[in-house]
Amino acid sequence: MLPALLFQALVGWQGTHAAIWLGAISLTTVFPGIHGLLAAATSMLDDGFESARAARRFWQAFGTAFRGLWWMSAVLPAATVILGYDYALMGGNDVVLLLVVSGAALAIALVVGVAATAQSIHTCAPVVLMTRTVSAMLRRPHVVLAWLLIVGLTVSAMVLPVIGAVAVLLLPAGAALAIVVCNRSLGYSALVDGAAR
Known part of the structure; x- marks a missing residue:
C-alpha cells in the first residue's frame, strides 16, 4: 500500500499519461498486501491475537502471492490503465463515470475474492482459482456486496x-x-472449502 500512498502524495490523480501509468504501477503490491492481510487475520482469529505469529503469516502470504499469484497482481494495474484512460478521455459523460465506477468495483471484488479463495484452496493455478472464485461469488453475491x-x-x-x-x-x-469474519459467517469460506474437497 505504500507505493499507492506515495503516488497519491507525490502525483495524485491527473488526466495525463504519466499519472495514469504511475498510478497503475503503484497498485502492483495491493493484491499481495490483501492476500497477506487476510492470511494474518485468519491466523489471528484461529490462533489468538499473537502479533508475532500474525506478522510472520502476513509476510509468508505476501511472498506467496508475489511469487505464485503474480498474474493476479496485474489485475488492478490493468483495470486502472483501462478505466483511467476511459475517464480521462470521456470523463464528462455520466455513462462513462458509471462504467468506470462499476469496473473498479468489479476489479476490487475480484481481487478480494481471489485472495479469500486462495486462503482456502492453496493453489496458484489461474484457471482453477478464478473458476472457484467466480463460482463462489455468484453463489454468494451478498458477501461480495459486504466486501465492497x-x-x-x-x-x-x-x-x-x-x-x-x-x-x-x-x-x-x-x-x-471484518472480511474474514464476513466470509465465515455468511458461508463464503464453507462454500469454497466444500468445493476444494
Missing part, C-alpha cells in the same frame, strides 16, 4: 482530513478481520 462496503468504508475513512493518517495504519488490518 467494507473496502469502501475503509478507503473513505483513510481519506478523512483529521484521522486519515492514523486510519491508514489501523484500518487495513481491521478491514481484513
Whole structure:
C-alpha cells in the first residue's frame, strides 16, 4: 500500500499519461498486501491475537502471492490503465463515470475474492482459482456486496482530513478481520472449502 500512498502524495490523480501509468504501477503490491492481510487475520482469529505469529503469516502470504499469484497482481494495474484512460478521455459523460465506477468495483471484488479463495484452496493455478472464485461469488453475491462496503468504508475513512493518517495504519488490518469474519459467517469460506474437497 505504500507505493499507492506515495503516488497519491507525490502525483495524485491527473488526466495525463504519466499519472495514469504511475498510478497503475503503484497498485502492483495491493493484491499481495490483501492476500497477506487476510492470511494474518485468519491466523489471528484461529490462533489468538499473537502479533508475532500474525506478522510472520502476513509476510509468508505476501511472498506467496508475489511469487505464485503474480498474474493476479496485474489485475488492478490493468483495470486502472483501462478505466483511467476511459475517464480521462470521456470523463464528462455520466455513462462513462458509471462504467468506470462499476469496473473498479468489479476489479476490487475480484481481487478480494481471489485472495479469500486462495486462503482456502492453496493453489496458484489461474484457471482453477478464478473458476472457484467466480463460482463462489455468484453463489454468494451478498458477501461480495459486504466486501465492497467494507473496502469502501475503509478507503473513505483513510481519506478523512483529521484521522486519515492514523486510519491508514489501523484500518487495513481491521478491514481484513471484518472480511474474514464476513466470509465465515455468511458461508463464503464453507462454500469454497466444500468445493476444494
